[in-house]
Amino acid sequence: MTTTQVRVALVTGGTAGIGAATCETLATLGYRVAANFCGAEDRAAAFTRRTGIRSWRWSVADHEACTTGVAAVEAALGPIDILVNNAGITRDASLAKLSPENWQAVLDTNLTGCFNMARSVFQAMRVRKWGRIVNISSVNGEAGQFGQTNYAASKAGILGFTKALALEGAHAGVTVNAIAPGYTDTEMVRVIPADILPSIIAKIPVGRLAAPAEIARCVAFLVAEDAGFITGATIDVNGGQHMG
Structure with missing residues (x-):
C-alpha cells in the first residue's frame, strides 16, 4: 500500500477456499482484515487460530444480519474500506429437477x-470518498454450465450488478x-465426482485447476x-x- 492509512477489508465467505486465501493475502499486505462466515463455527475458529484473522458469523442472504454484522466489524476494526463479496453456494440440478427452494437459496446467497x-457499506464509502468493492x-x-441454471444466473447477475454500481x-x-x-x-469443486473432474480439467488450456x-x-x-x-471491469x- 502507498498510503500510511491502514485500510479495513471485509471478506464474505472468508474462512475457506478463495475467501480464506483472500483474507490471508490482504493481511500479509498490511490490511486490517475481517472474515465473514455462515457455516461451521469450528472451521472458522481454526482459521482464526491459524491466521490471527477474526471472523464474524452471519448469513449474507439476510439483509438485517448484514447491517448488524457490518456494524460489529466496524466497532472492532474501524470503517470498512474494502468489501470482497465472495460468499456463494451451489444447489446443482437440471431445470426439470431443480426445486423452487434451491433456485431461491442460490439467488439469495450469491x-x-x-x-x-454492498448496501451496508457503500454509502459510507462514498462519504469518505474512497472504497473498493470486488x-x-x-x-x-x-459461459453457462449444464445443471447450474440457478448458479449461472446468480453469477451472471453479479456482473450486471457490478457494472451498474460502478457507475454510482x-x-x-x-x-x-x-x-x-x-x-x-x-x-466446492472437490465435490464434483471423480469421474467427471478430469473432463472439466481437459477443457482448461493450462491443464489444471486454479489455486x-x-x-x-x-x-x-x-x-x-x-x-x-479500474471500475466496472470483469477480470477472467x-x-x-x-x-469472452
Missing part, C-alpha cells in the same frame, strides 16, 4: 448477498469490479490504492477456459 453487503462471479456465469461510485472514488474465476481447487491464492492476488490488485481507474481468471 446475488442478493452482494446487494445486502464481487466474485464465475466462469459459469459467463465512480465520482466518489469508490470502485466496483468483478472477478470471474475458473474452476479452482476448493471444497485459491491465484484468485486472491487478483483481488489484491483491484483493491490497491493505485487501482482507482480461468486458465484460458473461456475468453
Whole structure:
C-alpha cells in the first residue's frame, strides 16, 4: 500500500477456499482484515487460530444480519474500506429437477448477498470518498454450465450488478469490479465426482485447476490504492477456459 492509512477489508465467505486465501493475502499486505462466515463455527475458529484473522458469523442472504454484522466489524476494526463479496453456494440440478427452494437459496446467497453487503457499506464509502468493492462471479456465469441454471444466473447477475454500481461510485472514488474465476481447487469443486473432474480439467488450456491464492492476488490488485481507474471491469481468471 502507498498510503500510511491502514485500510479495513471485509471478506464474505472468508474462512475457506478463495475467501480464506483472500483474507490471508490482504493481511500479509498490511490490511486490517475481517472474515465473514455462515457455516461451521469450528472451521472458522481454526482459521482464526491459524491466521490471527477474526471472523464474524452471519448469513449474507439476510439483509438485517448484514447491517448488524457490518456494524460489529466496524466497532472492532474501524470503517470498512474494502468489501470482497465472495460468499456463494451451489444447489446443482437440471431445470426439470431443480426445486423452487434451491433456485431461491442460490439467488439469495450469491446475488442478493452482494446487494445486502454492498448496501451496508457503500454509502459510507462514498462519504469518505474512497472504497473498493470486488464481487466474485464465475466462469459459469459467463459461459453457462449444464445443471447450474440457478448458479449461472446468480453469477451472471453479479456482473450486471457490478457494472451498474460502478457507475454510482465512480465520482466518489469508490470502485466496483468483478472477478470471474475458473474452476479452482476448493471444497466446492472437490465435490464434483471423480469421474467427471478430469473432463472439466481437459477443457482448461493450462491443464489444471486454479489455486485459491491465484484468485486472491487478483483481488489484491483491484483493491490497491493505485487501482482507482479500474471500475466496472470483469477480470477472467480461468486458465484460458473461456475468453469472452
